[in-house]
Amino acid sequence: MRSRAKRPLTVRLAMACLVFLAGWAAYTQTESGAPLTPQRLQDDLYVIEGTTNGENDVGNVTVYITPEGVILVDDRFAQDYRGVVAAVKAITTQPIRYVINTHHHGDHTGSNSQFLPAVEIIAHANARKHMTENKMPGPPPIVFTDETDVYLGGKQVRVIYNGRGHTDGDVAVYFPEARAVALGDLLAGTRGVTNPVVDYTSGGSIRAWPATLDSVLALNPDIVIPGHGRVTNGEGLRAHRNKVAAIEKRVSSLVHDGRPKDDIGKILVTEFDYKPINLRSLDGMMAELSAAAR
Numbered sequence: 266m267r268s269r270a271k272r273p274l275t276v277r278l279a280m281a282c283l284v285f286l287a288g289w290a291a292y293t294q295t296e297s298g299a300p301l302t303p304q305r306l307q308d309d310l311y312v313i314e315g316t317t318n319g320e321n322d323v324g325n326v327t328v329y330i331t332p333e334g335v336i337l338v339d340d341r342f343a344q345d346y347r348g349v350v351a352a353v354k355a356i357t358t359q360p361i362r363y364v365i366n367t368h369h370h371g372d373h374t375g376s377n378s379q380f381l382p383a384v385e386i387i388a389h390a391n392a393r394k395h396m397t398e399n400k401m402p403g404p405p406p407i408v409f410t411d412e413t414d415v416y417l418g419g420k421q422v423r424v425i426y427n428g429r430g431h432t433d434g435d436v437a438v439y440f441p442e443a444r445a446v447a448l449g450d451l452l453a454g455t456r457g458v459t460n461p462v463v464d465y466t467s468g469g470s471i472r473a474w475p476a477t478l479d480s481v482l483a484l485n486p487d488i489v490i491p492g493h494g495r496v497t498n499g500e501g502l503r504a505h506r507n508k509v510a511a512i513e514k515r516v517s518s519l520v521h522d523g524r525p526k527d528d529i530g531k532i533l534v535t536e537f538d539y540k541p542i543n544l545r546s547l548d549g550m551m552a553e554l555s556a557a558a559r
């Protein structure tokens with residue numbers, strides 16, 4: 266997901282005033298005024314959940330603390346930088362040493378340019394390619410294609426590419442000691458309902474997505490941190506994998522039957538609780554599945 270709802274000017278001005286008046290509090294809050302309170306998952310693992318507008322349209326940030334520094338997964342929009350840094354300072358004195366981007370979208374990479382050059386930023390080669398092609402700020406200086414590992418303070422973090430899904434550059438960030446994985450928008454939703462959103466302009470694929478998640482499930486994680494929405498477990502991830510596969514199967518058969526886009530959209534909303542705004546990827550999904558059916 267990458268949209269961020271525009272607020273009316275009066276609301277934005279009111280928020281700016283509040284932030285100005287709030288002094289120290291402003292430093293630990295986002296533009297929206299929502300306090301950034303990291304949620305503890307384990308002693309060394311936290312998530313800063315996105316809750317803006319009650320829609321979770323701001324990405325989750327994973328915080329992994331080691332004795333030699335902090336590793337973040339994703340860094341939200343540029344305007345969230347100060348709030349994210351302050352939230353990390355509130356739970357550890359260790360400096361932020363690495364940021365790993367799960368994919369290129371601006372709600373996951375927007376603070377990159379502010380973290381650079383002091384912090385190492387890592388992403389998949391395709392994520393960097395999309396950022397440079399789209400002239401996005403802060404493309405990651407370090408890229409990889411299959412897997413790269415970060416060793417810091419006696420701990421290991423595995424950054425693994427499992428295949429296409431939301432884009433062609435989504436990675437799973439696996440913390441073996443914590444048996445936790447941060448997945449970016451390969452798993453994303455609002456209010457406990459996940460929807461696969463396929464970015465076809467960036468190499469996404471509904472057909473490849475279930476197998477990509479199967480590789481993540483093979484890691485057997487206990488804690489699963491989505492790109493947006495609530496932290497879940499292996500069972501929650503499996504349910505999402507099965508939902509993606511069911512959507513692929515259903516849309517494929519509807520396309521095969523020659524059903525129009527409007528009908529298919531309505532079916533996704535009623536049968537799968539699909540969020541109407543996410544239907545923007547339906548044209549691409551239908552094209553991909555009709556090409557596959559031939």
Ligand SMILES: [Zn+2]
Nearest residue numbers: 266267370450
């Ligand atoms: Zn995204």
